[in-house]
Amino acid sequence: MPVAxxxxxxxxxxVVVVLVGLFLFATVWSTTEVDTISDSRLGAHLLVDFAVGVVAVVLVPFRHRAPLLVGVLVVAASTVSTLAAGAAALALVSLVTRRRPLEIAIGSAALVAATLAGEDLFPEQEPTPLWQVAIAAVVCTALLVAVGIAIGQRRALLDGLRERAALLERDQQLREDRAREQERAHLAREMHDVLGHRLSLVALHAGALEYRGRSLSPEETVEAAGVVRAEAHSALTELRDVLGVLRDPADATTGTAPPQPTLRDLPALLDEARRSGADVTATTAPASADAPDAVGRHAYRVVQEGLTNARRHAAGQPVTVTVDVVHGPALRVRVTNPTAHRAEQATATPDAATSDAATPDAAPAGHGLRGLAERARLLGGSFSAGRDASGTHVVEAVLPWTA
Known part of the structure; x- marks a missing residue:
């Protein structure tokens, strides 16, 4: 709560405590039998009443630091001071808001006892029977206790609501952080799948140009440089498309996200791989056309990553791509290629040596394959990659969909 x-x-x-005390001070002393009291004793009584009442009012602000001690002292002060009665009531209510049974019992008993004891100190002109005073004291104390308990429950409820709101806010923040992490992972996966394929083609053609550049005619050099330029331009275009998802939400209405490739774009991908010199054989089941675009996008990325890895780690080796439909229904995408060994590469044909020389030193594989495994997991499918018993590298994903 702010200081103000x-x-x-x-x-x-x-202010309320002082006004209540002044009201009771005037009421009690106006009905007190003072004829039998000497002037000096009356003056002393008034002075003590006023002084003790002031002390009680001064103690009230400290009730939060020591609720029980301040409460008992202020209630005891109300025994000899009518001016302290308002302070005693506030101290008891503040004590009860803590909702501790022992403290409530001590405070209530002290107030009832102070009321009964004060009855003898202020003799009335028409005395009230003690049993009536006791009943009135018990009733007033019960009312103060009820008010204190209600205030304590309300405070506890408000504290609970504030805590719940804080928990919900933290939970919302965690969900937002998780969503951002998932979006970053999605962006990284898309950028790897797109740029890894394109940049591997750029590196392949640039390496070939570097290796055979001196033996090429000017026309062949220009043609090879054009291929490198076209692949670099394609990589830049696809990078711009992927980064389009980072557009500021306020500008989201200025454009739409480009369509992602699906199985319908697979022939173009295979033709592109063949133009780069890869020996690719593909078999696509007609029933695969029934797969939803969401599944087709993941299948496309599996083939794309398989071709990229084959080009990077087994250049010159034939690649077989198979896309069929299995029971589920589900798409089964399989990309296989023989693994190239260094001893075999040493005795390879000139064309294979050229392709191998054109292939840059590949970084350890793993990021792309982990991305494919995540894609399969999101669809509830399976993914595997590795060598089989014959030494053939196999990348296989099973991507189910709801019929």
Whole structure:
């Protein structure tokens, strides 16, 4: 709570305490039998009443630091001071808001005892029977206890609501952080799948140009440089498409996200791989056309990554791509290629040596395959990659969909 609010909350309570005390001071002393009391003794009584009442009012602001001690002292002060009665009531209510049974019992008993004891100190002109005073004291104390319990419950409820709101806010923040992490992972996966394929083609053609550049005619050099330029331009275009998802939400209405490739774009991908010199054989089941675009996009990325890895790690080796439909229904995408060994590469044909020389030193594989495994997991499918018993590298994904 702000300082100004706390000061105001304490100030108006003290004002009420003082007004209640002054009212009771005037009421009690106006009905007290003073004819039998000497002037000096009457003056002493009034002075003690006023002084003890002031002390009680001064103690009230400290009730939050020591609720039980301050409560008992202020209630005891109300025994000899009518001016302290308002302070005693506030101290008891504040003590009860803590909702501790032992403290409530001590405070309530002290107030009832103080009321009964004060009855003898202020003799009335028409005395009230003690049993009536006791009943009135018990009733008033019960009312103060009820008010204190209600205030305590309300405070506990508000604290619970604030805590719940804080928990919900933290939970919302965690969900947002998780969504951002998933979006970053999605962006990284898309950028790897797109740029890894394109940049591997750029590196392949640039390596070939570097290796055979001196033996090429000017026309062949220009043609090879054009291929490198076209692949670099395609990589830049696809990078711009992927980064389009990072567009500021306020500008989202200025454009639409480009369509992602699906199985319908697979022939173009295979033709592109063949133009780059790869020996690719593909078999696609007609029933695969029934697969939803969402599944087709993941299948396309599996083939794309398989071709990229084959080009990077087994250049010059034939690649077989198979896309069929299995029971589920589900798409089964399989990309296989023989693995190239260094001893075999040493005795390879000139064309294979050229392709191998054109292939840059490949970084350890793993990021792309992990991305494919994540794609399969999101669809509830399976993914595997590795060498089989014959030494053939096999990348296989099973991607189910709801019929």
């Amino acid at each position: 609010s706390r000061v105001w909350a304490e100030t108006w309570r003290l």
